Amino acid sequence: MSTMHLYQGAVASASGLAVPRASRRHVHLSDDPMVILGYHLAGEPAAPVAMMWGRSVTTPRLFVVPEPRERAIRFEALSAFATDLVDYMTTARDPQIVLANAASASWLLKFVGRFTRYLRIDGPTPAPMSIRTAGGHLTFLHQEYETPGSSTVLTAVDALTMHFRTGQMPSEDQNLAALLGWVRPGPGMTGLDSAMLAERTDPPSGPLSDPEWDRRVLESAGELWRDAAGDGDLQRRARRRLEDGARDALDPGWNQVWTTLGIMSGIPEASRVAARRIDDMRRMRDHRDRAAAGQMFFRIQPEAASSAWVLQRHERAAEQLRAEMVLDDPLLMAAVLTDEPAVSGTVIAVEPDHFERNPRRHRRPLLRIRLDLPTYATESVDLHGVETLELVVQVRTTTDEIAEVVIIKGANNRDSDHRIPSVGAHVVFSPYRVKEFRNGGGPGDTPWTHVLPQEDDPVEDGEVGTGAAGGSGGAASAGPSVGSSDVGPNVSGAAS
Amino acid sequence: MAPVGHGSEDASPSDLSRAAIERILSLLDASTPVVLVDSPPGAGKSTLVREMARRQVPRRGQVPIVVQTNNQADDMVAGLVDDMSAGLSIGLRIGRLHAWENYSPPPGLRAHSQVTFSPKISDLSHTHIVIAPAMKWASVDDLNHQWQFGIIDEAYQMRSDALQPIGRLMASLLAVGDPGQIKPFTTLNEGQWRGLEVSPLESAAATLLTTRPDTVRVALPVSWRLPSHSADLISRAFYASPFVAGSAPEERALTMPMGALDDPYDQAVRIAADGGWALVELPGGPAPNLDLEVADAVAATVLALVDADIQIRDGARAEPLQPLRVAVGTAHTAQVDAVRRALREQCIAANRVVPAVVISTANRLQGREFDVTIVWHPLSGRTDPGEFHLDPGRLCVLLSRHRHACIVVSRAGFSEQLLLTPPPAEYWAGSTSGADGWAAHRVVLDHLAGRRVEVEP
Numbered sequence: 044m045s046t047m048h049l050y051q052g053a054v055a056s057a058s059g060l061a062v063p064r065a066s067r068r069h070v071h072l073s074d075d076p077m078v079i080l081g082y083h084l085a086g087e088p089a090a091p092v093a094m095m096w097g098r099s100v101t102t103p104r105l106f107v108v109p110e111p112r113e114r115a116i117r118f119e120a121l122s123a124f125a126t127d128l129v130d131y132m133t134t135a136r137d138p139q140i141v142l143a144n145a146a147s148a149s150w151l152l153k154f155v156g157r158f159t160r161y162l163r164i165d166g167p168t169p170a171p172m173s174i175r176t177a178g179g180h181l182t183f184l185h186q187e188y189e190t191p192g193s194s195t196v197l198t199a200v201d202a203l204t205m206h207f208r209t210g211q212m213p214s215e216d217q218n219l220a221a222l223l224g225w226v227r228p229g230p231g232m233t234g235l236d237s238a239m240l241a242e243r244t245d246p247p248s249g250p251l252s253d254p255e256w257d258r259r260v261l262e263s264a265g266e267l268w269r270d271a272a273g274d275g276d277l278q279r280r281a282r283r284r285l286e287d288g289a290r291d292a293l294d295p296g297w298n299q300v301w302t303t304l305g306i307m308s309g310i311p312e313a314s315r316v317a318a319r320r321i322d323d324m325r326r327m328r329d330h331r332d333r334a335a336a337g338q339m340f341f342r343i344q345p346e347a348a349s350s351a352w353v354l355q356r357h358e359r360a361a362e363q364l365r366a367e368m369v370l371d372d373p374l375l376m377a378a379v380l381t382d383e384p385a386v387s388g389t390v391i392a393v394e395p396d397h398f399e400r401n402p403r404r405h406r407r408p409l410l411r412i413r414l415d416l417p418t419y420a421t422e423s424v425d426l427h428g429v430e431t432l433e434l435v436v437q438v439r440t441t442t443d444e445i446a447e448v449v450i451i452k453g454a455n456n457r458d459s460d461h462r463i464p465s466v467g468a469h470v471v472f473s474p475y476r477v478k479e480f481r482n483g484g485g486p487g488d489t490p491w492t493h494v495l496p497q498e499d500d501p502v503e504d505g506e507v508g509t510g511a512a513g514g515s516g517g518a519a520s521a522g523p524s525v526g527s528s529d530v531g532p533n534v535s536g537a538a539s
Numbered sequence: 540m541a542p543v544g545h546g547s548e549d550a551s552p553s554d555l556s557r558a559a560i561e562r563i564l565s566l567l568d569a570s571t572p573v574v575l576v577d578s579p580p581g582a583g584k585s586t587l588v589r590e591m592a593r594r595q596v597p598r599r600g601q602v603p604i605v606v607q608t609n610n611q612a613d614d615m616v617a618g619l620v621d622d623m624s625a626g627l628s629i630g631l632r633i634g635r636l637h638a639w640e641n642y643s644p645p646p647g648l649r650a651h652s653q654v655t656f657s658p659k660i661s662d663l664s665h666t667h668i669v670i671a672p673a674m675k676w677a678s679v680d681d682l683n684h685q686w687q688f689g690i691i692d693e694a695y696q697m698r699s700d701a702l703q704p705i706g707r708l709m710a711s712l713l714a715v716g717d718p719g720q721i722k723p724f725t726t727l728n729e730g731q732w733r734g735l736e737v738s739p740l741e742s743a744a745a746t747l748l749t750t751r752p753d754t755v756r757v758a759l760p761v762s763w764r765l766p767s768h769s770a771d772l773i774s775r776a777f778y779a780s781p782f783v784a785g786s787a788p789e790e791r792a793l794t795m796p797m798g799a800l801d802d803p804y805d806q807a808v809r810i811a812a813d814g815g816w817a818l819v820e821l822p823g824g825p826a827p828n829l830d831l832e833v834a835d836a837v838a839a840t841v842l843a844l845v846d847a848d849i850q851i852r853d854g855a856r857a858e859p860l861q862p863l864r865v866a867v868g869t870a871h872t873a874q875v876d877a878v879r880r881a882l883r884e885q886c887i888a889a890n891r892v893v894p895a896v897v898i899s900t901a902n903r904l905q906g907r908e909f910d911v912t913i914v915w916h917p918l919s920g921r922t923d924p925g926e927f928h929l930d931p932g933r934l935c936v937l938l939s940r941h942r943h944a945c946i947v948v949s950r951a952g953f954s955e956q957l958l959l960t961p962p963p964a965e966y967w968a969g970s971t972s973g974a975d976g977w978a979a980h981r982v983v984l985d986h987l988a989g990r991r992v993e994v995e996p
Contacts, residue, residue: 490706
């Protein structure tokens with residue numbers, strides 16, 4: 044944890060108001076996002092109870108599942124959501140899914156995505172095709188959520204904690220209502236008061252509901268539903284009661300997510316966000332092409348070659364994201380300056396014709412810098428220019444007030460002399476630089492060193508198609524059938 | 540799959556070691572697909588790799604060696620060159636495959652007639668042994684270049700994803716490593732990769748054990764680095780297969796002139812000189828990550844040590860303790876900076892030159908050796924020890940870099956903290972299942988308890 048982070052936490056705690064952690068917005072905001080909130084049955088993530096979704100704050104759609112254990116009712120309710128999601132993912136110009144928190148992302152994108160993308164659309168209780176297609180989109184969205192720097196999926200909690208520091212514990216920040224209390228306290232209240240009030244009064248924003256709500260609303264509506272077996276009017280009344288209860292419970296979270304988007308849009312966008320969004324959209328286009336061709340394939344267990352490839356790609360992306368954020372944002376750079384080897388100060392002397400031997404003689408212009416704060420940088424560390432990205436320097440000598448640095452790269456011959464900072468200039472050199480990395484190539488084949496010994500039970504591709512039902516043409520293996528227990532993914536794609 | 544290779548009780552360390560090496564050689568001669576050698580700290584791992592490479596060249600043709608860093612690659616080249624000067628495999632031609640940018644050959648090797656440096660593998664086809672870091676091997680085109688056999692050094696430091704390109708290039712492997720290393724990691728959220736059957740976050744060694752049940756595992760039975768009192772403790776606390784010290788107790792000694800011992804730091808140095816271990820203990824209590832009082836105590840210990848006028852006896856070697864042969868090891872980079880700063884300030888106050896001791900993190904000290912080490916205990920002052928701090932690999936690296944003595948600096952009370960902390964994920968160096976880091980910490984703490992000196996900040 045950085046010194047700046049501790050300091051900001053102390054200031055927030057003392058003042059009772061969240062303080063900015065970042066001075067720029069490091070995520071892209073769509074002008075047409077789709078917000079999704081939801082609850083699942085306690086202990087049974089495969090059983091959604093209520094979901095609220097929509098593309099504007101005033102027009103949320105809602106579905107409820109009065110008997111979450113019954114498969115047909117679950118599908119009926121899910122299919123309305125699935126149809127909207129598929130439509131949005133297929134047509135939205137600037138698609139962006141916004142959820143309440145990380146737990147919701149993991150539930151909806153990973154878990155629901157995983158069990159719906161393998162659903163059978165035949166058999167005794169067939170699932171609607173739209174649900175299986177939505178499962179493919181949810182799985183893609185989960186991959187995006189895990190990709191550092193992607194703005195295709197945002198959660199309100201992560202967006203807020205990335206840009207604000209509260210005076211409470213990070214685990215307490217996971218409660219969106221409390222977190223917003225710190226960032227936008229109610230009139231006449233401190234952030235702490237607001238947060239505590241929110242914790243007492245606001246229902247959770249998912250994916251787990253309040254056990255009290257379960258007892259009071261969900262159970263009684265479920266009982267009413269079961270008692271009304273066969274009686275359409277009574278069942279509609281039971282459903283309406285649950286809808287009213289779900290709306291009451293999800294409305295606050297719904298408004299909080301949209302409020303969060305409003306707060307985020309008030310922060311000026313960092314300069315490298317747009318370029319990252321182009322990468323998002325490139326992946327989105329590829330995904331849409333696959334979806335249109337009925338080719339959304341996802342493995343149950345990724346091959347070793349592809350998991351290693353994704354790991355390395357994400358590691359590079361995370362490193363690049365960190366560098367881009369620091370270079371885009373003076374407040375983040377200030378945190379770097381307090382803890383990491385970096386130099387910040389005013390140039391008080393320049394020796395353009397300074398030479399060093401290693402072992403040959405090199406021209407390495409020397410800068411004498413009056414430091415803003417003492418530096419940890421040692422001789423062997425390469426530091427990169429923040430104002431002039433091409434410059435690479437190393438510290439040669441330093442006291443708490445003055446440092447001498449030499450330019451290693453970027454301004455070592457006459458043609459590049461214009462890059463040498465002049466006396467009086469304020470300069471910052473940090474360990475961060477933006478590296479272009481080639482995204483070429485794919486994972487390749489899994490080599491003998493990474494293939495498990497016996498393959499008694501070959502795992503086939505799970506498959507989702509928007510086109511013709513089934514598709515993979517027989518070879519139905521003995522995967523668990525969805526017919527009776529509906530949680531397990533169905534391994535075989537086709538009718539048997 | 541239990542490690543094998545131990546001889547009878549009364550065999551000498553040299554005999555034990557030789558027997559293990561001959562066994563490895565016979566396994567390679569029998570074309571065993573995967574041989575994994577578990578090496579305790581200072582067991583002659585690099586010497587083994589060089590010997591095996593040299594002895595496989597006549598049978599297999601060119602032998603590729605995979606290391607993890609550029610320094611390790613250059614050291615391996617230098618070691619082979621030294622071996623030739625000593626008369627071993629005199630006609631050997633060595634290739635050093637390196638990156639296209641930001642690499643310059645070490646000055647002493649640049650002009651050597653039997654070493655070729657190149658960023659292109661095709662320039663090295665005339666050489667007998669090719670050495671490169673795993674990352675460089677990953678760029679070699681596997682359609683046009685294949686080897687029937689290759690050697691991996693530091694297989695426990697190497698992450699599994701880095702092994703994949705090696706698998707595409709080489710058809711059988713000798714993998715050598717120290718299982719008491721810091722586990723490979725990622726700075727990303729690990730959840731996505733941890734549940735996999737073949738996780739890219741495992742070590743290369745662990746992956747080979749998972750995918751190749753026919754892997755033959757051999758443990759080197761002797762540490763030539765650790766003195767006898769340390770070998771026993773480190774073996775017991777951290778290793779699945781026991782090992783012994785290669786040196787007899789009387790072969791190693793630190794002697795210092797008699798003198799008054801009013802100062803607790805001087806006492807700690809004396810205790811370490813006498814018995815190999817000492818614990819400098821500050822008053823207990825929780826402390827931030829950057830505990831400046833511990834940094835001061837570490838710096839004071841450094842100065843007490845370099846001022847103690849210590850003479851080293853190490854077999855036939857007898858000389859004063861050199862600052863460059865002293866290392867300070869910490870868990871975090873920020874602690875390295877804090878120790879540097881504290882040392883500088885104490886030296887300015889005493890109007891003296893800052894001693895040139897090595898100060899670094901456990902990660903960077905992996906594979907290095909010193910006469911005396913001073914260790915900032917990873918659990919000092921922590922109320923929330925996580926997997927990072929309890930990782931037995933990190934403690935093992937810190938406590939096994941010395942040929943003579945190790946002084947641990949910590950706040951009091953972490954023994955109690957440890958009792959309150961549930962054991963983390965199961966771990967035992969050199970075994971895929973087994974005991975945990977929690978137990979390893981207990982064994983070390985019990986040993987240090989009797990060698991403690993209390994200091995006031």
